[in-house]
Amino acid sequence: MTPITIKKDQKLKTNSLMRRMFKQWDIQMMVIPALIFVFVFSYIPMYGVLMAFQDYSIYKGFLHSPWVGFKHFEMFFNAPEFWTIMRNTLVISLLKLFIGFPAPIILALMLNEVRKASFKRVVQTISYLPHFLSWVIVSGFVVSLLSTDNGSINILLQSVHLIKEPINFLAIPEYFWSILVTTGIWKEIGFGSIVYLAAIAGVDPHIYEAASIDGASRLKQIINITVPSIIPVIVIFMILAIGNLLSAGFEDILLLATNPVLRDVSDVLDTYVYRIGIQNSRYSYATAAGLFKAVISVGMLTLANLVARRSGNSLW
Amino acid sequence: MSRTSFGDKMLSFSIYFLLTILAFVTFYPFWNAAVVSFNNGTDTILGGVTFWPRDFTLDNYEIVFQDKRLMNGFIISVLRTISGTVLAILATAILAYGMSRRELIGRKYYMIMCIVTMYFSGGLIPSFLLIRSLGLMNTFWVMVIPGIISVWNMIVFRTFFLALPVGLEESAKIDGSNNWGVLFRIVLPLSGPVIATLSLFTAIYHWNDWFTASIYINNIDLLPIQTKLQQILNSNIMSDQMGQMDSAALGRMAQMKSVTTKSLSMATMMVATLPIICVYPFVQKYFVKGVLVGSLKE
Amino acid sequence: MAKQRRPRLLLLITALMVLSLLAGCGSGGNDSANKPVPSPENTSNEGGKAGDAIVLGEKPLEFSFYGNYDWYSMPVWGDDLATKWIKDDKKVNVTGINSGGNTKQKLNTMIVSDDLPDVIWGDRGADIENMRANGLLVPLDDYLDKYPNLKKWAGESTLNMLRSPDGKLYQFPNWYTSQPNGNAGYLVNKKIYEDLGSPPLETTEDLYQYLKLVKEKYPNVVPLEVGQKEGIDILASAFAENHPYRFNLMMAVPEGNELKSIFTDSAFRESLQYSNKLYREKLMTQDAFSQTKDPVQEKVTTGRIAVFASSSPTEFGVMGDSLLKAQDPDAGYIMIWPVHKEGLDKNKIFPGDYNQLGWNVSVITKAAKDPEAIFAFLDWLTGPEGQSVSMWGPEGLYWNGMDQDGSTIFTDKYTSDPEGLAKVMDSTVNFQWAGNTVYVDGVKSKFEQTLPEEKRNWETRWQLEITWKTQYNTTEFVNLDPAGDSEEGIISQSVFGIYEQARSKAVLSAKNEEEVLAILDQAEKDAQKVGYDKLLKYKTEKWQENLKNMKQ
Numbered sequence A: 001m002t003p004i005t006i007k008k009d010q011k012l013k014t015n016s017l018m019r020r021m022f023k024q025w026d027i028q029m030m031v032i033p034a035l036i037f038v039f040v041f042s043y044i045p046m047y048g049v050l051m052a053f054q055d056y057s058i059y060k061g062f063l064h065s066p067w068v069g070f071k072h073f074e075m076f077f078n079a080p081e082f083w084t085i086m087r088n089t090l091v092i093s094l095l096k097l098f099i100g101f102p103a104p105i106i107l108a109l110m111l112n113e114v115r116k117a118s119f120k121r122v123v124q125t126i127s128y129l130p131h132f133l134s135w136v137i138v139s140g141f142v143v144s145l146l147s148t149d150n151g152s153i154n155i156l157l158q159s160v161h162l163i164k165e166p167i168n169f170l171a172i173p174e175y176f177w178s179i180l181v182t183t184g185i186w187k188e189i190g191f192g193s194i195v196y197l198a199a200i201a202g203v204d205p206h207i208y209e210a211a212s213i214d215g216a217s218r219l220k221q222i223i224n225i226t227v228p229s230i231i232p233v234i235v236i237f238m239i240l241a242i243g244n245l246l247s248a249g250f251e252d253i254l255l256l257a258t259n260p261v262l263r264d265v266s267d268v269l270d271t272y273v274y275r276i277g278i279q280n281s282r283y284s285y286a287t288a289a290g291l292f293k294a295v296i297s298v299g300m301l302t303l304a305n306l307v308a309r310r311s312g313n314s315l316w
Numbered sequence B: 001m002s003r004t005s006f007g008d009k010m011l012s013f014s015i016y017f018l019l020t021i022l023a024f025v026t027f028y029p030f031w032n033a034a035v036v037s038f039n040n041g042t043d044t045i046l047g048g049v050t051f052w053p054r055d056f057t058l059d060n061y062e063i064v065f066q067d068k069r070l071m072n073g074f075i076i077s078v079l080r081t082i083s084g085t086v087l088a089i090l091a092t093a094i095l096a097y098g099m100s101r102r103e104l105i106g107r108k109y110y111m112i113m114c115i116v117t118m119y120f121s122g123g124l125i126p127s128f129l130l131i132r133s134l135g136l137m138n139t140f141w142v143m144v145i146p147g148i149i150s151v152w153n154m155i156v157f158r159t160f161f162l163a164l165p166v167g168l169e170e171s172a173k174i175d176g177s178n179n180w181g182v183l184f185r186i187v188l189p190l191s192g193p194v195i196a197t198l199s200l201f202t203a204i205y206h207w208n209d210w211f212t213a214s215i216y217i218n219n220i221d222l223l224p225i226q227t228k229l230q231q232i233l234n235s236n237i238m239s240d241q242m243g244q245m246d247s248a249a250l251g252r253m254a255q256m257k258s259v260t261t262k263s264l265s266m267a268t269m270m271v272a273t274l275p276i277i278c279v280y281p282f283v284q285k286y287f288v289k290g291v292l293v294g295s296l297k298e
Numbered sequence C: 001m002a003k004q005r006r007p008r009l010l011l012l013i014t015a016l017m018v019l020s021l022l023a024g025c026g027s028g029g030n031d032s033a034n035k036p037v038p039s040p041e042n043t044s045n046e047g048g049k050a051g052d053a054i055v056l057g058e059k060p061l062e063f064s065f066y067g068n069y070d071w072y073s074m075p076v077w078g079d080d081l082a083t084k085w086i087k088d089d090k091k092v093n094v095t096g097i098n099s100g101g102n103t104k105q106k107l108n109t110m111i112v113s114d115d116l117p118d119v120i121w122g123d124r125g126a127d128i129e130n131m132r133a134n135g136l137l138v139p140l141d142d143y144l145d146k147y148p149n150l151k152k153w154a155g156e157s158t159l160n161m162l163r164s165p166d167g168k169l170y171q172f173p174n175w176y177t178s179q180p181n182g183n184a185g186y187l188v189n190k191k192i193y194e195d196l197g198s199p200p201l202e203t204t205e206d207l208y209q210y211l212k213l214v215k216e217k218y219p220n221v222v223p224l225e226v227g228q229k230e231g232i233d234i235l236a237s238a239f240a241e242n243h244p245y246r247f248n249l250m251m252a253v254p255e256g257n258e259l260k261s262i263f264t265d266s267a268f269r270e271s272l273q274y275s276n277k278l279y280r281e282k283l284m285t286q287d288a289f290s291q292t293k294d295p296v297q298e299k300v301t302t303g304r305i306a307v308f309a310s311s312s313p314t315e316f317g318v319m320g321d322s323l324l325k326a327q328d329p330d331a332g333y334i335m336i337w338p339v340h341k342e343g344l345d346k347n348k349i350f351p352g353d354y355n356q357l358g359w360n361v362s363v364i365t366k367a368a369k370d371p372e373a374i375f376a377f378l379d380w381l382t383g384p385e386g387q388s389v390s391m392w393g394p395e396g397l398y399w400n401g402m403d404q405d406g407s408t409i410f411t412d413k414y415t416s417d418p419e420g421l422a423k424v425m426d427s428t429v430n431f432q433w434a435g436n437t438v439y440v441d442g443v444k445s446k447f448e449q450t451l452p453e454e455k456r457n458w459e460t461r462w463q464l465e466i467t468w469k470t471q472y473n474t475t476e477f478v479n480l481d482p483a484g485d486s487e488e489g490i491i492s493q494s495v496f497g498i499y500e501q502a503r504s505k506a507v508l509s510a511k512n513e514e515e516v517l518a519i520l521d522q523a524e525k526d527a528q529k530v531g532y533d534k535l536l537k538y539k540t541e542k543w544q545e546n547l548k549n550m551k552q
Helices: A002-023 A025-053 A071-078 A082-100 A102-113 A117-132 A135-146 A152-159 A173-200 A205-213 A218-243 A251-256 A260-266 A269-278 A283-309 B006-037 B041-045 B059-066 B068-100 B107-119 B124-133 B151-163 B166-174 B179-190 B192-208 B211-216 B225-236 B247-257 B262-277 B280-287 B291-297 C002-033 C081-089 C103-112 C126-133 C149-154 C156-162 C190-195 C204-217 C230-239 C246-250 C266-280 C293-301 C314-327 C371-382 C384-392 C418-431 C437-449 C458-465 C487-508 C513-529 C532-551
Strands: C061-067 C092-097 C119-122 C171-174 C185-189 C222-225 C252-255 C258-261 C305-310 C333-336 C352-354 C360-364 C399-402 C408-410 C471-473
Touching: A002 A025, A025 A071, A025 A283, A025 B068, A025 B107, A025 B124, A025 B179, A071 A082, A071 A283, A082 A102, A082 A173, A082 A260, A082 A269, A102 A117, A102 A173, A102 A218, A102 B006, A117 A173, A117 B006, A117 B262, A117 B280, A135 A152, A135 A173, A135 A251, A135 B006, A135 C293, A173 A218, A173 A251, A173 A260, A173 B006, A173 B151, A173 B192, A173 B280, A205 A218, A218 A283, A218 B006, A218 B151, A251 A269, A260 C487, A269 A283, A283 B107, B006 B262, B041 B262, B041 C293, B059 B068, B059 B262, B068 B107, B068 B151, B068 B179, B068 B192, B068 B225, B068 B262, B107 B151, B124 B211, B124 C103, B151 B192, B179 B192, B192 B262, B192 B280, B211 B225, B211 C103, B225 B262, C061 C371, C081 C092, C081 C384, C081 C418, C119 C126, C126 C360, C149 C156, C149 C371, C156 C171, C156 C532, C171 C371, C185 C190, C190 C333, C204 C222, C204 C230, C204 C266, C204 C305, C222 C293, C230 C246, C230 C266, C230 C305, C246 C252, C252 C532, C258 C532, C266 C487, C266 C513, C293 C305, C293 C314, C305 C314, C314 C333, C314 C458, C333 C458, C360 C371, C371 C384, C384 C399, C384 C408, C384 C418, C384 C437, C437 C458, C487 C513, C487 C532, C513 C532
Parallel strands: C061 C092, C061 C119, C222 C305, C352 C471
Antiparallel strands: C119 C360, C171 C360, C185 C305, C185 C333, C252 C258, C399 C408
């Protein structure tokens, strides 16, 4: 008796679900076509993650490559470099998160305080220019800036007598993280601020007027009005950034850390996968490392989302 | 506004000061790249070309503009950027609006389904086989269609939509609009800043992306300009690969390399990036405080 | 509520996964089903029709061409004088397939989807050997006897070396040679050298003393420029006889019949101690491990270096020499005989190397409709007429016919119109797919000798006087690298990582000579841990096979 009622219940439930969905067909039709699209272009190719459990060969193809279980994961976790890579990935990511994440927000807040429209426009435009220089060009600039032979930084430090002999910055592991993070901020700060400027543009000017009549200083207005009104955007980006903690960088590191002496501090997950996996066509190994990264990332994203939900802003 | 305290002045001053420094520091490398592109290539090698061309020439640009393929790539890039951006923003906005409706059944699962794609991907080979079986290989649309739905953009859109005052939609619904009507008649017109921002991002993505074309397009006439630029830049870092070769090969390579110089690649880069950079000033006018509120009052 | 939701989520995800899997298998299945189907017409024995060789121009030939380099982009066929002539006269049309700066991935996707181009042009090695082993390439043996040029100019031993393990020839070589070539060595700034009294520069000690002198007298000059660290490798050649820097790249040094560890090789160890000393005393480039090519070129062309050790110093040397001479006729660059450690025979010091196989190869894939015609074209291209047309344009402009030795005869325009000639040569550099070093170098040096001394090319002079005499024949060491996804390949990647790091640490971080040795000893230990021995055995085997093939 009982099983039947359950079945009936479920049927009822699905029926009512279908009915309810049909009732809001206009909203569902906004979402479903796009999701089919996502399914086709993102989910169908996803069988590729299974390559992590194969010895994939481009000649044999997916169906005929042998299955090897967790072999590539074991190799990855047992690689002598594994712990160094994980440490570097996390340290560089956290540095980028704590310093690189707030930087564009601060820039956006500063730009918002500029009353002179022409000055604002010029600074805004200029600050977003470096985004368009490829890393090849940017790294070329950084290397020549830091060069021991006529590098501007060394000349500057020598002329103010801070150092006697030029320092070979890119050969000293201790300096590398700072150089990397600074370069990254420099390149992306202006571009990153755009989305926050868009958020700030949505704030009601009357609130400022009221605050100003109440005698609140500009700094107070920033802290009490501007920042709270863009918090939702900040929180969402923060969640996404935490989900990306294992993506510490790729091209920037590849091009700035050409000196092998830096490898102990510069090797991160993505550069390692590229060097070992892609360059040598070891697809399965690269996929295994990528899968590991994705699982951890989604885990962290979920955690971040959970915490953020308390503030009322969350991804889902 | 007349009462400006000392603290406000200090704040104002330090902001102007910091922004001026930032502007200078970020401007120089770009300026220098431009200067090099206007300087004689052989002279550039001697070093010391900084703020102003020493040996001014238009030769580099002449070569770039004479290259039929580069100009062709330019047109492809423009077409791709416009069609890709318009379609993507429209499709993503519709999806995002649907996802922002709290009454949407299955909202959470839909969201998770989208987010998963940001982290898990099957990699290049399965995607390639898919694109091939869909018949998109070697077509213009392979650069447009697969990128129409961007999950990241959807999330940003949705965040902005969620921040819109709830009252708006309620009043529209009373007027008899359904959700599509609300989206197109009320929500989108009020979303100037975010549409501007995301259009900019999408346009820049389309303009800069060289990878898609390099994999899916064999026909040289369909290659966008950035793919071409990528190769020119690559030929400058060729030396990395050169270490692995024997010196005889090295000599031959050097011979071949003489065709592309640093100045030439800088000129190509200028031609390839200036158009998209010029888009920004048009976008900027949407970042004026109160756009939203102003239009609300009408 | 929450409890009820979870199973539904799981269900959804499972359903999606299953669906995607099914869909995936579908497309994957299609792909592998239509994969290894060699078209019958290709495998049919064309050797049977021997004698009726294809004559270019009788029938139009059309094929697609893929250059397997990130930087390579094939110019439009027929846009320049040379290829236009080939298109009109020989009825050959080539369509380029673009790598889009993304070679590795592009080639792999072409293999996966069975969309191969007709001809692939790239480095010898694992990529090509894998394609061969999986039956994607067309053997060339049947055509070899029917067409005269490749067989004649490359010679048996080179062709034997190019043969794959199945004994067949698949690779058409480019810039193959039978005589030494290459430019590795030491460039010296003439002005500084003469100002300092032209001291002897024969031994490593001489060099050290000279560099010290330079640093003292010319504080703004880099005493020893080592470029992007390749100069450090070159120095290893000074500490042993018959020890070209290729051994560093191989990470193996021959000793008797075996290849031994590079970390225990005394020449390698000594050279790093020497480099470390130069680095500490600031006698060599301080940022050799991080600088890009541009500053190196800048320093050499402006004369801000005293000595430049490089695998191809003439590349910048030519330009630097003419620029410096323009300012001061006494300035410029000279090359010196490679330095050696005291006690070694200076005639057995080889900084660089060459191999008979040349630079790279073209292979014809089974996608080609008429592989024999393509071979006929490549064979023509590598012969005297093909070389002349592709180097100096169609006949009648800068050259006219051949002399009785078969060498190209240049017209007066060749000397009177250098700009036009340079334009023609520039437009065809990216079409040099089947370069014939012996022929071209022969023609060029024959022509140089007819010129008065002051008009002779700077580079040619030093090549004849020094560099060609000091390059070692390393043909026996080609193709030692294992495939990237094999066991040895994985070891090789690890050892390479250890090697790179140890070398840079030994030069940059070591505080004294003992530390250099300690770093290298540690590297040896680490390398053994990841299986270096196995790699060396593999390389030794390959080397011995090569020796056998060469004797054939």
